[in-house]
Amino acid sequence: MxxxxxxxxxACALRESCGGxxxxxxxxFGGACVCAECYKTGGEEAFRVCCEQLLREFNALGIADMPSVTQLCQLNGAYVNLEYPLANGQRVKLLxxxxxxxxxxLEREGSDRCYGLVADEEYLLVCEYGCGGxxxxxxxxxxxxxVSGGQI
Incomplete structure (x- = not known):
């Protein structure tokens, strides 16, 4: 592909459904891909700059026990779009x-829970979850x- x-x-389990x-x-998958948009605007260099910017933004959040973020990967929305409980009892998907x-x-030190980090051109999401989400x-x-230049 x-x-x-x-x-x-x-090796991707979703390769048959993605279309390439x-x-x-x-x-x-029918929706925009953050990585593809970076590559279309400036190739590998634009993608590198996008990732570096996101790493700075995630690390600047100052979440006390969250380890430093040093890398990112592509994540399919269907895979990471968890349903979150709100204070009013409703449940919502954000992606x-x-x-x-x-x-x-990122694994939380001393815990069986993880931090999940997700970003696109407009939003940063950091969540916490247990085994299997x-x-x-x-x-x-x-x-x-x-962000300068209108890029991610």
Whole structure:
């Protein structure tokens, strides 16, 4: 499968349903892909700059026991779009199943829970969850500051 970013899609369990980013113009699951947008605007260098900016933003959140974020990967929205409980008893999903985001998972030291980090052009999301995404809780969900050049 041909990609815009050079990712090796051969081992991906979702490769049959994605359509490939090169073939779909950067919309592998029907929605936008953060990585493809970076590559379309400036290739590998633009993608590197996007990732560095996101790493700075995640690390600047100052979440006390969250380890430093040093890398990001592409994440399918359907895989990371957890349903969060709100204070009023409602449950809400914040992401789009058809999009591809950038993010990472970090283990919480001394805990069986993890931090999940997800970002796109507009928002940063940090959540906490148990095994298999159980009992998710929103830690930070915020609109990103304007980034130079209109890129992520």
């Amino acid at each position: 041909e990609t815009l970013c050079g990712a090796d899609c051969g 980013c090169a073939k779909t113009g950067g919309r592998p 789009d199943d058809s999009r591809v985001y950038l993010g990472w998972q 159980s009992d998710p809780q929103i830690i930070v969900y915020k609109k990103r500051s304007a």
